[in-house]
Amino acid sequence: MASTRETRTSMVGMEQATRKGPWTEQEDLQLVCYVSLFGHRRWDFIAKISGLKRTGKSCRLRWVNYLHPGLKHGRMAPEEEHLILELHSKWGNKWSQIAGRLPGRTDNEIKNYWRTHMRKLAQESKKNLLSSSPSSSSTSSASLSIETSINRMENEEEVKVKGYPMDQLWNEIVNSDSNSAMSFKQYKAMEYSPLWEYCVESVWKVDDNEPNIIPCVSDLLVSNFQNGIVLESTNK
DNA sequence: AAAGAACTCAACCGCGATTCT
DNA sequence: TAGAATCGCGGTTGAGTTCTT
Numbered sequence: 001m002a003s004t005r006e007t008r009t010s011m012v013g014m015e016q017a018t019r020k021g022p023w024t025e026q027e028d029l030q031l032v033c034y035v036s037l038f039g040h041r042r043w044d045f046i047a048k049i050s051g052l053k054r055t056g057k058s059c060r061l062r063w064v065n066y067l068h069p070g071l072k073h074g075r076m077a078p079e080e081e082h083l084i085l086e087l088h089s090k091w092g093n094k095w096s097q098i099a100g101r102l103p104g105r106t107d108n109e110i111k112n113y114w115r116t117h118m119r120k121l122a123q124e125s126k127k128n129l130l131s132s133s134p135s136s137s138s139t140s141s142a143s144l145s146i147e148t149s150i151n152r153m154e155n156e157e158e159v160k161v162k163g164y165p166m167d168q169l170w171n172e173i174v175n176s177d178s179n180s181a182m183s184f185k186q187y188k189a190m191e192y193s194p195l196w197e198y199c200v201e202s203v204w205k206v207d208d209n210e211p212n213i214i215p216c217v218s219d220l221l222v223s224n225f226q227n228g229i230v231l232e233s234t235n236k
Numbered sequence: 237a238a239a240g241a242a243c244t245c246a247a248c249c250g251c252g253a254t255t256c257t
Numbered sequence: 258t259a260g261a262a263t264c265g266c267g268g269t270t271g272a273g274t275t276c277t278t
Contacts, residue, residue, distance in 0.1 A: 020248075021247075021248095043263075044262080044264095045263095057248085057264080061247065065245095065246070095266075107265095108267095111268085
């Protein structure tokens with residue numbers, strides 16, 4: 001990702017550039033610190049006060065898909081792949097719901113995985129249609145799941161019309177391990193991203209009643225960069 | 237070794253849902 | 258209660274990387 005796209009929106013009496021495209025390390029660091037202060041809500045507010053020339057939406061996305069502590073990166077484990085197939089066959093394209101059952105994986109990641117998966121599958125089935133007779137069938141359990149999933153996709157319109165039974169929805173809510181109510185202790189017990197370590201211990205203890213901490217964090221940021229602290233890139 | 241195809245994944249967009257004023 | 262603001266989800270895009278010819 002080399003090129004950085006920028007859109008310009010003119011405001012009353014001033015011009016403000018809204019950055020788009022890949023995030024820089026500095027932007028990540030800034031975002032992590034401000035999220036640690038104000039929580040992962042009020043994204044527009046965070047976008048404004050942090051000085052990042054990003055939209056709240058963009059900040060949220062970066063946080064959810066990349067900076068959130070405890071995220072796993074890299075290839076899906078076979079168990080995860082299997083679970084995705086299974087859950088997709090149950091729920092269809094409910095990516096966030098599926099992600100809820102795969103700790104450390106984001107809906108975006110799962111969606112991307114599925115897309116890749118389906119493309120491969122489509123190609124394989126094309127080949128099979130061309131090369132093999134309809135009666136040949138030594139189907140693995142994985143491809144059975146995939147088949148089920150495809151059927152599910154085909155039936156999606158039906159699901160849209162009928163909806164999900166409330167009992168099922170309620171059970172899903174009850175059984176799901178939601179991250180949303182995670183305590184700071186739980187957060188801290190999780191694996192941090194390299195950037196995360198730059199958020200000092202005290203930051204975690206701040207509550208909403210202590211807005212005066214902002215200058216301290218700014219100082220920290222500035223001094224880190226002035227001291228030439230180089231962060232290991234979290235990007236590939 | 238070079239070119240093109242295929243794959244991966246971060247990021248954007250549109251829109252419906254939810255929350256706030 | 259209505260309208261505005263914000264959030265969150267699913268779909269899509271496109272640049273970088275890897276694989277194949």
